[in-house]
Amino acid sequence: MRFNVSQMLKESIGSTRSYEVDDDLSLEDEAPASHIIGKVKLLRTDQGIWLTAELESTIVCSCSRCLSEFEQLIHMSIDDEYLPTVDVASGAKLNYTNEDGNFLIDQGHVIDMAEAVRQYFTLNLPMKPVCSENCEGMCLTCGVNLNEASCACDKMRGDARWDALLELVSTNDNDD
Ligand SMILES: [Zn+2]
Numbered sequence: 410m411r412f413n414v415s416q417m418l419k420e421s422i423g424s425t426r427s428y429e430v431d432d433d434l435s436l437e438d439e440a441p442a443s444h445i446i447g448k449v450k451l452l453r454t455d456q457g458i459w460l461t462a463e464l465e466s467t468i469v470c471s472c473s474r475c476l477s478e479f480e481q482l483i484h485m486s487i488d489d490e491y492l493p494t495v496d497v498a499s500g501a502k503l504n505y506t507n508e509d510g511n512f513l514i515d516q517g518h519v520i521d522m523a524e525a526v527r528q529y530f531t532l533n534l535p536m537k538p539v540c541s542e543n544c545e546g547m548c549l550t551c552g553v554n555l556n557e558a559s560c561a562c563d564k565m566r567g568d569a570r571w572d573a574l575l576e577l578v579s580t581n582d583n584d585d
């Protein structure tokens with residue numbers, strides 16, 4: 410996910426490049442590499458290069474209802490400007506820094522997208538992943554996965570006293 414933009418930086422504002430991404434990248438600290446696919450578009454701006462990308466990757470999540478592991482598709486829409494650190498024509502150092510939240514083009518005129526992909530990936534992780542909208546979750550009493558089996562605790566659901574308690578449990582569930 411590295412793009413050499415030295416040629417583009419010499420071109421006029423508005424010139425573009427398109428790339429296909431099909432690459433492996435570790436998206437979290439010490440995580441194994443994830444496969445990332447998608448499209449990247451570069452646009453020459455007055456200051457640098459505007460990068461837009463539509464990327465997808467799949468990670469293994471643990472379902473927040475039933476705790477089983479499943480593959481979750483993560484979509485990332487990247488939209489950021491990359492600013493040069495060296496003037497491509499003169500070789501002079503430029504004063505852009507990443508303190509304003511910009512990304513930088515390195516001294517070899519290369520855009521390395523990896524850091525942006527990691528940031529957008531983290532932003533797009535589901536807070537409460539569910540293996541399916543219809544996931545039955547697990548029994549709060551005995552811990553059985555209700556997608557795979559039913560349990561004896563089910564009988565208690567018919568009891569009005571349990572209904573009130575279960576309501577309380579599900580209300581608390583929504584609070585966090
Ligand atoms: Zn589930």
Ligand SMILES: [Zn+2]
Nearest residue numbers: 548551560562
């Ligand atoms: Zn049960």
